[in-house]
Amino acid sequence: MMFEGLLVDLVPYGKRFFALERTWRNNDSAFWSSGGDRHIVSRASIQRMADRWAEEAEQMGPSRGIMFGVQAKDGTPLGFITINWLLPHSRLAMLGARIGDPAYWGGGYGTDALLLIIDYAFGWLDMRKLWLGTTSVNVRVMRQMEKTGFALEARERCAALMDGVWHDGLLYGLLREEWPGRDAMVERLGLRAKDGQNGSSTR
Amino acid sequence: MFEGTLVDLVPFEDDYATYLESWMNEEAWFRAHLWDRREPHPEDAVKKYIEKMEKNERAALIGYQTKAGDPIGGLIYDHEWSRVRKVEVTFFTGDSRYEGTDEVLDGLLMLARYCFETRNMHRLDAMSLAFDEARIDALRRAGFVHEGTLRQHIRWDGDYVDVELYGLLEDEWPGYAARIEALGLQASDLEPKPKPEKKLEDEKALDEKILAP
Ligand SMILES: CC(C)(COP(=O)(O)OP(=O)(O)OC[C@H]1O[C@@H](n2cnc3c(N)ncnc32)[C@H](O)[C@@H]1OP(=O)(O)O)[C@@H](O)C(=O)NCCC(=O)NCCS
Numbered sequence: 294m295m296f297e298g299l300l301v302d303l304v305p306y307g308k309r310f311f312a313l314e315r316t317w318r319n320n321d322s323a324f325w326s327s328g329g330d331r332h333i334v335s336r337a338s339i340q341r342m343a344d345r346w347a348e349e350a351e352q353m354g355p356s357r358g359i360m361f362g363v364q365a366k367d368g369t370p371l372g373f374i375t376i377n378w379l380l381p382h383s384r385l386a387m388l389g390a391r392i393g394d395p396a397y398w399g400g401g402y403g404t405d406a407l408l409l410i411i412d413y414a415f416g417w418l419d420m421r422k423l424w425l426g427t428t429s430v431n432v433r434v435m436r437q438m439e440k441t442g443f444a445l446e447a448r449e450r451c452a453a454l455m456d457g458v459w460h461d462g463l464l465y466g467l468l469r470e471e472w473p474g475r476d477a478m479v480e481r482l483g484l485r486a487k488d489g490q491n492g493s494s495t496r
Numbered sequence: 497m498f499e500g501t502l503v504d505l506v507p508f509e510d511d512y513a514t515y516l517e518s519w520m521n522e523e524a525w526f527r528a529h530l531w532d533r534r535e536p537h538p539e540d541a542v543k544k545y546i547e548k549m550e551k552n553e554r555a556a557l558i559g560y561q562t563k564a565g566d567p568i569g570g571l572i573y574d575h576e577w578s579r580v581r582k583v584e585v586t587f588f589t590g591d592s593r594y595e596g597t598d599e600v601l602d603g604l605l606m607l608a609r610y611c612f613e614t615r616n617m618h619r620l621d622a623m624s625l626a627f628d629e630a631r632i633d634a635l636r637r638a639g640f641v642h643e644g645t646l647r648q649h650i651r652w653d654g655d656y657v658d659v660e661l662y663g664l665l666e667d668e669w670p671g672y673a674a675r676i677e678a679l680g681l682q683a684s685d686l687e688p689k690p691k692p693e694k695k696l697e698d699e700k701a702l703d704e705k706i707l708a709p
Contacts, residue, residue, distance in 0.1 A: 329579075380533075382534075385650070445644075446644050451619055452582060
């Protein structure tokens with residue numbers, strides 16, 4: 294089940310990850326992933342949220358979202374990457390990601406995870422289109438989209454309020470026929486494992 | 497009742513609940529609910545839908561009718577997001593005779609009025625299947641701005657069709673009165689349809705129940 298990348302592996306979002314939720318939810322990573330919310334949330338309310346999601350998920354059947362933990366090759370939990378809001382009848386699904394520790398941003402981890410989940414969504418879930426939303430100031434996501442061949446499909450004006458300033462919402466889409474496959478993309482982007490980490494996890 | 501120029505907004509109940517039993521299985525419904533899987537909605541599902549909307553604090557289903565009281569269809573806001581003061585709006589023309597008329601446009605304008613002037617929204621989101629010209633026309637005339645095209649987004653009768661996205665901002669909304677004045681709406685003066693029979697049957701059944709010893 295585990296998907297192995299060059300810098301990260303996709304694994305179940307289990308206890309090791311959940312233990313870090315409180316830190317991640319209360320820091321800037323949640324601000325960026327939510328498009329401007331400043332969560333100030335306790336462990337207990339995070340647990341309640343998780344319980345509620347789990348309950349809802351059970352009733353949702355094939356449209357239920359899928360969440361992976363993203364971990365570094367040394368086993369360090371970094372965050373999540375998800376496929377949400379699956380519409381099997383339109384073969385459409387939305388992606389989402391959050392690397393919790395800002396120290397890991399911009400290091401290629403997110404893109405490595407993205408390539409894995411795109412391959413999974415097309416190859417295993419038989420999706421035909423993937424899309425995602427971000428804000429017009431999220432340069433990391435915008436760069437990622439550009440690198441991986443997503444098209445900017447819509448700009449929703451003033452759809453996000455971030456620290457008192459209105460920004461646009463951006464919607465990106467990738468059709469299956471536009472995806473050359475993960476191997477081709479790894480090559481095109483020249484992605485490589487970090488020195489001393491040849492793709493095998495220590496945990 | 498919330499009074500507009502050609503239409504009034506009323507609670508979605510009584511005759512509306514009866515009409516919805518057919519409306520929810522007709523083309524106009526599925527066009528408005530473009531995310532949903534196309535499937536039949538028996539009476540139970542219709543009832544549940546109305547209940548779900550009534551309980552949802554971030555959404556509402558509102559009836560709209562002509563000045564003569566002829567029900568046209570429903571106005572919907574959904575996913576109201578208080579932090580960003582943003583809400584998704586849509587409408588359906590249950591009585592297809594009204595498709596493309598100014599009554600529907602006035603319904604949309606009244607919904608925008610309600611969202612901006614009563615609910616204090618900052619932004620309205622709307623969308624349309626690319627071929628749904630009547631909807632796109634109403635959105636444009638109401639002042640919505642085209643913001644992009646979601647390519648081949650929705651499966652529709654053997655094809656993957658584009659979805660057009662629209663937005664309307666608080667500071668682009670001149671106010672209902674000003675908008676109406678600029679548009680010069682024309683009533684279509686359609687003959688009101690006869691009251692639904694189903695409703696009468698239900699009432700009879702209820703009366704019998706109450707009268708039964
Ligand atoms: C979005 C996220 C998953 C991306 O993962 P990541 O590991 O940071 O992304 P990558 O390093 O693979 O790619 C980011 C790109 O942006 C570039 N970038 C980083 N900071 C930048 C900056 N300040 N200005 C311009 N470009 C920048 C990086 O250099 C990289 O491009 P490159 O490969 O050409 O050098 C991660 O940053 C994250 O979780 N952020 C917080 C939450 C969030 O924003 N979630 C997404 C909401 S839609």
